[in-house]
Amino acid sequence: MWNALRQHHATTSDRPIADMLDADRARDFSVQTGDLLLDYSKTNIDAEARALLIDLLDRRGVAARREAMFSGAKINETEGRAVLHTALRNLDGGPVMVDGEDVIPQVRATLDRMAEFAEAVRSGAFKGQGGPIKDVVNIGIGGSDLGPAMAARALAPYHDGPRTHFVSNVDPADIATVLRGCDPATTLVIVASKTFTTIETMTNARTAKAWMGEAVADPAAQFVALSTDLEKTGAFGIHPDRVFGFEDWVGGRYSMWGPIGLSLMIAIGPDAFRAFLRGGQDMDRHFRAAEWHENMPALLALVGIWHNQVCGHATRAVLPYDQRLGRLPAYLQQLEMESNGKRVSMDGADLTCESGPIVWGEPGTNGQHAFYQLIHQGTRIVPCEFMIAAQGHEPDLHHQHQLLIANCLAQSEALMKGRSLDEARAIMAKKGLSGDELERQARHRVFPGNRPSVTLAYPQLTPHVLGQIVALYEHRVFVEGAVLGINSYDQWGVELGKELASSLQPVVEGRADATQKDGSTAALVGYLRTHGA
Secondary structure, three states: OOHHHHHHHHHHOOOOHHHHOOOOHHHHOEEEEOOEEEEOOOOOOOHHHHHHHHHHHHHOOHHHHHHHHHHOOOOEOOOOEOOOHHHHHOOOOOOOEEOOEEOHHHHHHHHHHHHHHHHHHHHOOOEEOOEEOOEEEEEOOOHHHHHHHHHHHHOHHHOOOOEEEEEOOOOHHHHHHHHHOOOHHHEEEEEEOOOOOOHHHHHHHHHHHHHHHOOOOOHHHHEEEEOOOHHHHHHHOOOHHHEOOOOOOOOHHHOOOOHHHHHHHHHHOHHHHHHHHHHHHHHHHHHHHOOHHHOHHHHHHHHHHHHHHHOOOOEEEEEEEOHHHOOHHHHHHHHHHHHHOOOEOOOOOEOOOOOOOEEEOOOOOHHHHOOHHHHHHOOOOOOEEEEEEOOOOOHHHHHHHHHHHHHHHHHHHHHHHOEOHHHHHHHHHHOOOOHHHHHHHHHHOOEOOOOOEEEEEEOOOOHHHHHHHHHHHHHHHHHHHHHHOOOOOOOHHHHHHHHHHHHHHHHHOOOOOOOOOOHHHHHHHHHHHHHHO
16 A cells, blocks of 8 residues: 555655746645645645555545544544544534434534623623632643643734633642732633543642632632533532533544633634634535545645655654744644554554654744754754745734745745755855865755645634634544544553552652662652652
């Protein structure tokens, strides 16, 4: 299955991408849905490679698996669950059945409850014990934090509600820093934990409750739970009216479309939140209806497969030239690496190819003065994914946004074209150098070029566009996982460290000895206990 792709890559890997860019390539190797444009012409994928990649989708039955996901089949086979985050943004579609029951009425009822509560907070109808709510603190971790934290920052121009803050790390510095800037009498705390047992989240929740209890008579009255366990939320003191649950067919890293997005809804309002959902819904419809050669999530996934599994490039840089998307690389890091960072296929057999890539990145132009040195001149090839808006939210600074656009486009062009040794020699000669010194200095100024990138362009970062982008990457992960034959929707890799942390806590606290631990761990515990006293 992979041999034809790898053989094609072997025969074309030295071909300059720049030589392929004739007048038609940018049109033929790009795809648009709505106003969102994906340009993958600055890769070494040609028509034959694309045909082989699309054949991969057909051989792996991706279309059938896609319909199984949307229809509520339990494609998360290791946990026996459906995968239906798409149902949370199904604003206009028909029924979605799980175990013979249409889940859409409950999804919409929960969305309506969220909207009613959000409006009550925003209008001041729901008050703290010191007056209208001025600050909202969302306590979660992983998908209960990264999604809403990323989206809240991305949609800052649409904030017209209370200030929104996010706490995730069990490091006390995180919650202490956030609470220091809030008034407990006018702060709402949202505790986001499906089981209401996540150790980091519940530790921070108890800290926040104690902090609030020093200033108000009933701290639990200013708490909201995003959880399915009414018994545990009730024991914490949270009234059922302020508990918003979601089903086990919504994975944590896919959950901000529902109750996990409550903090975002309070910040931007229910109408803007629905626009965000509608952007995701539009991408869902495109993904289900478009032919593979015009299907944006499928093509983005195939580009990733070409670079990782075929070309052997182990990392992928996400480079938004949009400061408000500063948390998107971290969000996508979890989405992709927790989903597709597996070592066995669905049947438990070892994978015969590499699994998901290492995903990382930072906003441009900051990265240009940090890690772009390695991207341009390092010995490893790092495929890059640029993102750029045609306009920002600061019309009086449009000339500065144009500089941002120029930088984004220049970087992808520079990665592709590079600079030859002859060109570098000419530059050094103009500077008056000659002989061995000219040669030495010129070699430092050579850029290998022929380094691939894609660019995702959009008119402006609106709630609808953000919804499109997030859903695009969700479906990209699905397609890559389906091609690899893995389960993208479990995450057993996070369990072992959590189990060991629970057993180590009494050792660290001095309630148990470290004799059963390995020598390194025991020595580190001893050092930290000595210096922590």
